[in-house]
Amino acid sequence: MRGAGEPWTGDDRSHNDFCHARWRRLQNRSTTQADYREAWYDAQCGGCRFWVALRGEIGLDYGACTGPSSPFDGRVRFEHDGCECFAARGDGWFG
Known part of the structure; x- marks a missing residue:
């Protein structure tokens, strides 16, 4: 639990699960799409x-x-989404 005046860190499982479900609907590309x-x-x-x-x-x-x-x-984007403006990282890192 964070104290008053401390920044939000995003480490609340319930909140994150709710965000994930909500934000996944906004994906441009989903690996589950037939196309x-x-x-x-x-x-x-x-x-x-x-x-x-x-x-x-x-x-x-x-x-x-x-x-x-x-x-x-x-x-904000899901790491497994994508768009036509993709530019590969030079270091090969993902996520």
């Missing part, structure tokens, strides 16, 4: 140079898009 392309597996948000992970437990799956050409610039 999901094989090439998209290697072009997911978590591997994009413009994806910045959130902090705390919720940051294990979510981050902010900072891609200036992306329609999702400035929005």
